[in-house]
Amino acid sequence: MQTAQSLAHQAGWARLELGSAPLQLVGYGPTPVSGTSHLTVYIEGDGFAWRSRARPSQDPTPINPIGLKLALRHPSGAAVYLARPCMYQRGPTTSCKDPAYWTQKRFSKDVINVTQQAIEQLKHHYQVDTLSLVGYSGGAALATLVAAQRSDVSQLITVAGNLDTHGWIAHHRLTPIDGPNPIDNASALAELSQWHFVGEKDAIIPPRLTHGFVQAIPQPHQVQIITVPGFTHHCCWVDHWQALYPNT
Numbered sequence: 425m426q427t428a429q430s431l432a433h434q435a436g437w438a439r440l441e442l443g444s445a446p447l448q449l450v451g452y453g454p455t456p457v458s459g460t461s462h463l464t465v466y467i468e469g470d471g472f473a474w475r476s477r478a479r480p481s482q483d484p485t486p487i488n489p490i491g492l493k494l495a496l497r498h499p500s501g502a503a504v505y506l507a508r509p510c511m512y513q514r515g516p517t518t519s520c521k522d523p524a525y526w527t528q529k530r531f532s533k534d535v536i537n538v539t540q541q542a543i544e545q546l547k548h549h550y551q552v553d554t555l556s557l558v559g560y561s562g563g564a565a566l567a568t569l570v571a572a573q574r575s576d577v578s579q580l581i582t583v584a585g586n587l588d589t590h591g592w593i594a595h596h597r598l599t600p601i602d603g604p605n606p607i608d609n610a611s612a613l614a615e616l617s618q619w620h621f622v623g624e625k626d627a628i629i630p631p632r633l634t635h636g637f638v639q640a641i642p643q644p645h646q647v648q649i650i651t652v653p654g655f656t657h658h659c660c661w662v663d664h665w666q667a668l669y670p671n672t
Contacts, residue, residue: 428452428489428512432505435496440549442506442542447525447534449542450512452492453504456550462578463552464503465543466495469561469584471511473526484526485511491560493662494583499669504546508563509535530562531589531603536569543570554578561629561657562586565606571616572609579617581670584629584657587620587637595630610640618647619670623655 432439432452440451468491471484486492495505508530510520529535543555556579559567564585571577586592588607593600620638622631631651638647652668655661661668 428485428492428507431489431492431496437496437505439512440504440546442545443538444541446520447509447538448513448520449509449538450507451505451542451546452495453546453550454502457502458551460502460550461552462501462554462556463546463550464495464498464501464556464558465546465567466491466498466503466505467539467557467559467563467567468492468505468507468511469563470530471508471526473530480523480527482523483510483514484508485514488658490583490658490662491563494558494560494665497662497665499666502550502552504550506539506542506546508566509538527601528599529602531565531569531601533603536566536573536603539566539570540573543574547576556581558583559585560661565589568606568613569604569609572612577616579619579670580613581619581621582634583621583661584623584626584655585620585634586629588633591633591636592629595633607637607640610637611642614641614643616646618644620647620649621661621668622649622651623657623659623661624651624653625655626657628657 437452443449471486472481475481509525557567558581560583564582
């Protein structure tokens with residue numbers, strides 16, 4: 425399987441060092457082009473967070489970086505990829521050694537804050553005014569929490585997204601995690617254009633959780649749920665992304 429570095433290199437995308445110590449993020453993106461005013465930021469899923477149900481991984485770097493693959497198939501306009509804390513950063517000099525940042529604290533205020541900081545850096549790097557946020561899986565939770573705090577996001581797109589973290593924990597009988605629940609911010613996003621893509625056969629994020637998120641939005645006239653027959657949590661978003669992406 426190709427690594428993120430290899431995939432990005434083939435597309436002419438460069439590695440971006442974002443955030444600030446001690447919690448830094450890695451991104452990949454193309455060379456900035458003058459005249460661009462809008463940027464689409466793809467936020468990766470949870471990656472290889474757990475080696476088993478009770479044993480955290482020592483490196484959350486995704487084995488299959490679906491968020492990156494979606495970004496590389498962005499149909500038009502400027503797009504960039506943003507990884508989650510501690511992904512693509514393992515090595516003797518890294519300061520990212522606490523598994524809590526990809527397990528218990530994956531949606532904590534610290535992670536939300538460094539994600540906001542990275543997005544500001546991306547806005548400056550690409551010299552844009554407005555953003556679209558696309559979140560895959562757990563990246564959708566972060567995209568939603570980030571969007572609720574910003575005024576420069578014009579659309580939110582989630583793919584197999586975890587939009588009710590407490591409901592997801594209850595469904596899988598997992599240990600509770602720190603941080604706000606995206607569904608509690610649903611009303612703050614009532615005026616934001618949203619597309620939520622759901623796999624009909626997704627056993628990891630049951631479709632009912634996405635429907636519950638949308639039901640929590642008062643008068644969701646700019647919100648759409650697209651349920652794709654036959655799709656699971658991992659299959660087959662990348663292959664069909666250019667056809668699925670909303671025409672806006």
